[in-house]
Amino acid sequence: MAEVTDLREAVAGLVHDGDAVALEGFTHLIPTAAAHEIIRQGRKDLTLIRMTPDLIYDQMIGMGCARKLVFSWGGNPGVGSLHRFRDAIENDWPVPLEIEEHSHAGMANRYVAGASNLPFAVLRGYVGTDLPKVTSTIAPVTCPFTGEELMAVPALNPDVSIIHAQQADSRGNVAIWGISGIQKEAALSARRAIATVEEVVEELTPHPFQIVLPAVVFDAVAVEPKGAHPSYADGYYDRDNVFYEAWDPIGRDREAFRSWMEQHVLGTENFGEYFRSVRGEGMVAK
Template identity: 35%
Template sequence: MSTKLTTLAEAVRTLVRDGDQVVLGAGLEQAIPFAAAHEIIRQGKRNLTSVAPISDMVGDMLIGAGCIAKVVGAWMGNVSAGLGHNYRRAVEQGLPHPIAIEDYSNFTLALALWAGAYGAPYVPVRTILGSDIMASNPKILKAEDPYTKTPIALIPPLRPDVAFLSVQRAAANGDSHVWGNLGVMQEAGMAAERVILLADQIVASEVIASDPNRVIVPGFRVAAVVHTPCGQHPSPLAGHWKRDGDFFTDYHRLSREPESFQAWLKEWVFEPGSPEGYLAKLGRRVEALRIREQALSVPANYGAS
């Protein structure tokens, strides 16, 4: 069987191009593929569009590093610490360069990915009628429902170039398991041209086949699998890793000024040089985040005879 296993550096080099639309925050506040953002910054990718309903500090650091030209999303900041300083600098002062914003709500962004995944030309909704999102995002059109003759909003499809998804475990063939809250992982994985999995563990394909209902994005949609233990740090991963709240708080403080943000980038992105270097730098901090409690689900029987 062919393997999709590769290194993160190779996956980013071959599958992410300047100008791509990239999904990094599909799990919302869990399973954020931070290791991929670090590699994108190290390889100096430019003019990317960030696509995600909410972007915790992963989006903010990509903006500060100059990788992002446009934000397509509903929320950008630092979930537990507050506003995103790099986001504010880019929008308010054009630093390090101006960025464009396409405003959505969480639900309409998710529907745009759903439409991209399943070939819908647009999705008619009522949810954001009356909101100024209708004004600041010119791609969302106002129309009349042909059935009820009442106002509706039309959400156009999104088909991102690349989606990075952090998962608990994956096999070399691209099949994977992910659990906990799923955010828009399925819609992003089904809509994106190229899906790259950051797997906390690599397992035999039989492990995945033992519970196919837990496969959220099928392996045939996956371009590459990268083994990145704790690659979602500092975000959490259900059943595997706790959230490193202090890391978000420290980032918030250090990103307040461009100079201290550059120092942060040097310390946590450039000098570690790779996911392995980053883990080594975290050192014993990683062990304190590892979930040791066992709260196992009862197996589901798929027997056939």
């Protein structure tokens, strides 16, 4: 049952070195605050799982938290490349990064299988592409009923999944509305789950396209206002494009990256302090 706690305690207790960790959010509700807390606590050797690794995985990879990345699309959405991700793959900096690469459909189905406690999922795809040649977790399987050949992908069961949501109620039930992406499957496929939320309300009220993940799904719920910045939280704030564009030159340069992370992430106690720090640098849209 979810305990409403603070993020530092949640990460300290639930995210361990060497874990397979999924921080999901399909360009909406990206759990930035949680990623920063993992960096602050110096986690190492993580297998990072995410369909769309973007700025937060660029930061975690650049800070040497990851040993392996499982993903389907890695970029700075709307801007360009992830330079830390590329530097790790192209030049092994700061540490070599093993990759396991899928398509979105493959990753989505892997989470579904994980959430369903099945060993694998089947889909029509990958045939004729070079992905099965480089990714060992794609293999053909024959339908026992029709004889059709399909592709199988193994379940994803992260040690811990972390999502950001708009609200939790006081009992720890978590509400997401708008684009909910893959967060439900990420949370339900994980051995442990953490939600950060914009706020805790007494009673959840309906919103368009809302899903509610019951408190029993989570081990911890922590309040982190603006915790998805620079992505957006429908009903709370918009995507901060200024930040996404400002990230490009920082991520491009190893020194600039390190000193930025040291000043704003390692040099702050929590996400609120971090946010004031980057706002002071003009990296946040007015």
